[in-house]
Structure formats: structure tokens, C-alpha cells
Amino acid sequence: MTRRLPGDMPPEEFRRFARETADWIADFLAHAGDRRVLPAVTPGSTIDALPAKPPDEGEDMSAILADFDRLIVPGLTQWNHPGFFAYFAITASGPGILGEMLTAAVNTNGMLWRTSPASTELEQVVLDWLWQLMGLPGHVFGMIHDTASTSTLHAVVAAREAQEDLAIRTRGQSGAPPLMYYTSEQANSSVEKAAITLGIGQENVRKIPVDDVYRMRPEVLDAAIAQDLAAGRRPFCVVATVGTTSTASIDPVPQIAEICRRRNVWLHVDAAYGGIAAIVPEMRHVLAGCELSDSLVVNPHKWLFTPVDLSAFYCRRPEILRRAFSLVPEYLAATEDPRAVNMTEYGVPLGRRFRALKLWFVLRYFGRQGIIDNIREHLRLAREFSARIIGHPDFELMAPTLFSTVCFRFHPQHSGDDRLQALNRSLLDAVNRTGRIFLSHTVLRGHYTLRLAIGNLRTSQAHVDEAWNLLRSKAHDLTL
């Protein structure tokens, strides 16, 4: 226990612990595959291991770091583990971590241009770079949010604001006709959550049915919009998805965009996962039609090696975002210059972390070619795993493998459908309990389905082989 002098940790003390921490991280990354992916902890065990009261006197940094290593790390799910195949796998790459270190140190708050000119401008540069990398035409306003959920929330507010005659910003929604919102049955929960957060109402969220490969059916969308218009309701926003969460299916964006234009409805595209694949030339087609969208979200913190959090939100009509969100009290009065963009005018958060730096580091360190090589390898690994599933008599592919996510189930020959859910649950539990890999699941047309999602930079052929071997061996055990 140390009674400290006023002020921060002295620089030489910081230097010592920062170097130690740098080494800890280097070791951690070198042995990323050695820990359990899913920790062996029970709910409440970390809380119980920590003091119920904060310390009165300051503690030594070495003791604090030792506790992190001893009490916290073993209780973390290892998202940076090469055997992480659940949800969508992600990576904190080396250059991304270096970026985060520097972001923390300079600690800028880019609410206004003047409160952090270079971070404000770097954000514009890197988002433009990413837009170009995805092969999308022209230059579109971009801003960084924490997550796709937040990006989509902003898109929906802009979509509402675009219904100018309703003047929602001034009058609110209570006098307005029901605002109708459309997405597919397979959209991420964040799409519906944006609507309920904004007071659109779950009743007014139309979940359009999908076709046999989980794509929104545009003719049903068009009919739903027509029906709502005829009933005096106000269709205002469609959210299409490129790379849905369950199966990574791709909604038919070109047709949906045509409907939206004709109906004067905002089109937002959730390409949080799938958009990154478009950096690979032969995958560019996955964003077909997205040049016609009003807004689009893609998450570098998903499949572009960037530490959490960094969601890139693009909006073709930034003047509408600004109309929806701008409030400039005197204490935030800012530089008047068309090139001095004040980011807080375009969204909810007033404070803004310097997130662009890590993405700049990642894009420069890997370069276009390095990104392509890695994403292409993930796609190859997924295709190969998918082929193994198809080729095995006791496994069944549950959806086409378009990206790096494979949906499948264990389906032993002669096994009745009624047994399959319990069997696959048990199989998932068995492979995850090994601590070597972590897969998650979904349900497709009532069928319990396993998902293997490849996206970590450290995941190689050997890790996918290990997953396949574990799945077969545990499946075998279950049917003994």
C-alpha cells in the first residue's frame, strides 16, 4: 500500500510497467492457442474472488498486473485464440494493438474538429481508404461508431429524418403515422433493437420472409410496403444484410434498392461481417447494389484484424444526419470552415475516442495485398471445411458457404429428426468443453445448427483440422 504524491504515475515507473506489459502481450500473442478458449469458470466466481470494497490506499502496479494475470485472464473467453470459431471470429492484430496503445496515451476527444484536428481528418481518410478497398465507387461520408448496433441506430434516425414532411425532430413521433420498418427474418437482432430503441414499435417491424437460402424475398417486401402505404402507414426504412448472422446469406440488394428508390424509403445495408470480404477481388460481387444504398455499415473489428471496437458507418446523405443530430450550444461553438468537420454534429456521442488510428495502422501494415491474402485464406479454409461436411455421410451442410462461416449439423444415418437437436446440443457442448475450440449455434427452420466461423488471423489449416477431428471424435462418442 502506497500513499502517493499528487499527480500521475511517474514517467519512469510508467516506462518500466509499459515495457513489462508489452512483453506480457507479446507472450500472450505467441501462446494465444495454449489457453482454454472458453474458460472453466462458474457465474459469480470472479466477483467472489475480488474484494467487495475499493482499496483505501494505492496499490503497487506490479500487484495489480499480477492479479490481472491470475484472477482475470483465466476467466476471459479467448477471442484472440486461433480455435475461436463462434459467432464471428475477430482479431486484435499486432498493429491494431499498437494503435490502441497510442490512442490511449494521446487520449484525444474528437467531438469537434478543433478538439482533435488530426484524428478527425484521419478518420475521414481511413474510412475513404476502406470504401475504396471494398470496391465501392466515389467518396461517401463515413464516421466511426463503437458497434454495428450503433451504426444502424444512426441509419434509422437518418431514415426517419428523411421523411421531411413529418418533422419528427421538432414534433416527435407521437402525432405521426406509424413508421414502418422492414428487414428480413434473418437480420441481426441489432436491426430490430434500433427500431424498438427509437420508439418505432415492434409491431411496426416487418420481418420479410426469406427464400430457401435465407435471402430476403424482394417481392414480399414490395407487397408489404404497398399494403402499409394503402393503410395510411409510413414506410421509411429497409435494412438489407450482406452476410447475415446465422448463415452469412446475402439479401438481393440490387432489387431491394430499386424498390426503395421507387417507394422513397431509406435503404441501409448491414454488411458488418460480409462487407470486408469485398476487398478480395473475386468476392467484390457480394456488395453488388450497395452503391445504391443510402447508408451502409461494415465492421473492421470483425474481419479486418482491428481490435474491438470500430464500426465504420457510411452515409450518402450526411446533410440529413446532421439535420437529425446537430445541436451546437455556445460552449461547443466551433471553427467555421467547410473542411473543419465537427463529428459530434453527425451522431449521438459528444465525446469521441481516436479509433481511426488502429485502422490506419492495420491498413498500412497489411496493405491491400496482405488483407486479400488473409481473407482469401479464411474463405479457402471455410470452403474446405464445408466440403468435408458435404463429403461425410453423418454430417449435413445447412446453408451454402458463401463467406467464412459454415452452418452444419451432425446427422447420423438412420437417425430420426427428433433426436437431432439433443444430439447437436450435446456435440456442441462436448467440443466446447475441451477448451480447444469454441463454436456457436443457431436455429434454421427449426433445426438446431452448428456454426464454424473463421476470422482470426492466427487460425490456420491445423486449427480447422483440429476442429474437424474433435467434431468427428465427439460425435462418435455420442453415438456409442
Added chain:
Amino acid sequence: MTRRLPGDMPPEEFRRFARETADWIADFLAHAGDRRVLPAVTPGSTIDALPAKPPDEGEDMSAILADFDRLIVPGLTQWNHPGFFAYFAITASGPGILGEMLTAAVNTNGMLWRTSPASTELEQVVLDWLWQLMGLPGHVFGMIHDTASTSTLHAVVAAREAQEDLAIRTRGQSGAPPLMYYTSEQANSSVEKAAITLGIGQENVRKIPVDDVYRMRPEVLDAAIAQDLAAGRRPFCVVATVGTTSTASIDPVPQIAEICRRRNVWLHVDAAYGGIAAIVPEMRHVLAGCELSDSLVVNPHKWLFTPVDLSAFYCRRPEILRRAFSLVPEYLAATEDPRAVNMTEYGVPLGRRFRALKLWFVLRYFGRQGIIDNIREHLRLAREFSARIIGHPDFELMAPTLFSTVCFRFHPQHSGDDRLQALNRSLLDAVNRTGRIFLSHTVLRGHYTLRLAIGNLRTSQAHVDEAWNLLRSKAHDLTL
């Protein structure tokens, strides 16, 4: 230019650059006061200095870091500079930066308990510690958001959900009566922004007038609620502030809480800045009445030495938050155990960065006493500066100094009111142009007012003296 092998930066390369970066940060912190606080850059200059296209091949990390040092840092406003007195001053402390380094490395996404058990639980522990430190009674549900803007947005959604009969989540706002929202004229813009984002409508935001020291007038609030009720409108939320942005005034929370309870209206307290002061025993009174609020936000990334971003949001009725936000699709089906809290059910973002770690490091490294010593010193420096203003015939104090923020203006004897705005604008510009200090301004009852806000750990008596000397000397120059 380097064609890289698939995979991440090799661990030994990472180790080398992480150590270098650790040293860079240690040097940066040791010389935090040597740079210009406000950079000497023009809008667009960073954009113009960077390539318009992303690189095709990977680049050397050493070149990238050199560019950061050369092209980015000189264009950053130095929020970690001891001469930063604008808005509310903040600190990325040494332990906070170490926390950020580790958060980036482990890269967990705490959307569900199982996706990061220890981070989910550490968040509960540190927010409970902070609650105790502020002297508030009992244990209240807490969660971390990026900014106070986001915390307040969540409070308003919960407030709306608490009007159960309206069933907004299901039905939306369009059939509901106008939802009426109350805050003071002096509230932060984020309070109004929450309302416009959520479709409440600016017309339905009642900005309650303040008294002579900028505190919300509770009797006017009560009358406004009564009037709205009589007109068939639905009052649902009051936001009171402890430490307003312009003057750091404190709304009379005990009286406001009594009104809210009587009227069945949700009370949210914005203590983003001021709440931290309550850790100092003689300042505990600033949170009087807050134990009666339904929700409260306080920002460790403001005055508690924690790198941006970390806003602590407390809610006494978490079941209402959960009712408002919970959506559990099959692919997020989670551990069923009352101690396994799935944080994504309580808010907008699905993904969640491990922000609790840096706050844990800060609270442990400084301890209660270290925090008190530093905050108390900031309060003393502000009081002393305030006394200098009062004691000088050509300066005028514009609001009481309750915390570490001093509102004042240059008011030379015999100078007419009409000249004062231009004079103070010029004075602000002159001191900020030195690059040694950075102050911001506000307008109080039509009077252009300068603000000096103390909050950086490196700010000492010498820096406040320098500010005072610069202000007097530049003021003298202006009246020659």
C-alpha cells in the same frame, strides 16, 4: 513495402515495436507540457498530407510509427497536456493506459456472460466500487457506456419503458400522447440530443429556467408538469444535472426527486463531471438526493484519470432496462444462471469492449486516498484561481466556483458592456494562440464568459499560475 506471409505480425516483431511504443509513450507523458496544447494546423492539412489511396503492399511498422509521430501527433489537440483547461479537462493516467494496452490484446467482446465472464463480472465490481466511493448507499445495477450521451439515451429509453400502459416497445410512439421531457436551460446538449434521437420532439423538451446561480427552479418544473398533465400530455422524464457544462452548477436534486416521485416521472441525474467530486468527503453533499434518482451517469473518463471512453451508467431499476432492450435470438442464447448477466440485454450495443479493466487499474493504483488527494488539489487550485479573479479589479467572476471550473471574464474598469464580448473573444484567442494553455468559453445570460476547468493529473500550481499570468498579460496588451 513488404509482401507478408498470412497471419498476424510475428510475436517477436510485435515485442520489439510494443517496447518501442511503450518508450514513446513514456517520453510523451514525461514531456506532456512541451507541445502546443492547440495545434497550429489548418483544416484539411492532415488530409492533404496523407495519400488519397490505401497502400497496395504492406508497409514497415517503423515507417508507420514514424508517420504517426510526424504527421498525426502535431495535429492533435493535446488533451493530456497540463495546460489543458478547456471544456472539462481529462487524464489518461499511467495505470489507465496500461489497462487499455491489455484490453486491446485480449480483445474480448462481452456481449454475453459466456463470451467474457471475467470482464462482465469485473464491470459489476468496479462500478460497485465507484458507487461506494461516491458515498451513495446500497448497491445499484451499473453498466459502462462510451459516453454520457449514450448513458443518458439509455436512461430516457428506460424512462419511456416505465410508462407501462403506453407499451411503447410494442406499439411505438405514434399512437401515444406527446411524451414530455424536462431538463434545465443549463443542461448539456446531450440531454436534448437524447430526446430528439428518440423521436420525443424538440417541442416536447421543456427547458426549465434556472435561478441566479444557474440551478433548475423546481417550482417551475412542478408547474410545467402539472400544465402538461392537464393538457393530456405525458410527462415521463426529468434530467437534473450535478455540475452543468457551462458553470458546474448543481440542480436541487432533493426537491426535484420529490416532484418526480409525486408525479411518477423518471429522474435521471447527469453527474458526468460533478459526481466524481463526491469521492472527496467534504464534497459528498454534491450528490445529495441522488440516492432517490432512478438512474445516474458519472464519467470516470472525465475527472477520474481514466482514458476515453468510459461512462458509468447506474440504474436502480435494471428490470426496466432489460424490458426495453432485451432481444435474444437463438444465435445469442446464453447461460441461464441468475449470476450470469448478459450485458447486451440492457442496452443498444451488441458488442462490448472490456472497458472495466482500465478503471480497475486506476481505482487500485490510486486508491481512495490518492483519488481524494488529487481531486482535492484540483478543487484548491480552482478556488485559488477564483480568488484571484475576485481580487483583481479588471476581472469578474461569472458564477460561483463549486468544483474545479471557474467562469470569469475580463472586465476592465470603465469599459462598456458592448465592448466586453469582443474583448473576451480576443483574449481567449490570444491566450490559446500561445500554445501554452487552452481555455474554452460559454455564454451566460448573454455575457461571453471564459472557462478555466482543472482536471488533468499533471496540472499543478505552476500551470495555473502560467494561465493567470498569460491572461493578465494578454489582457493588458489588448487594452494598450
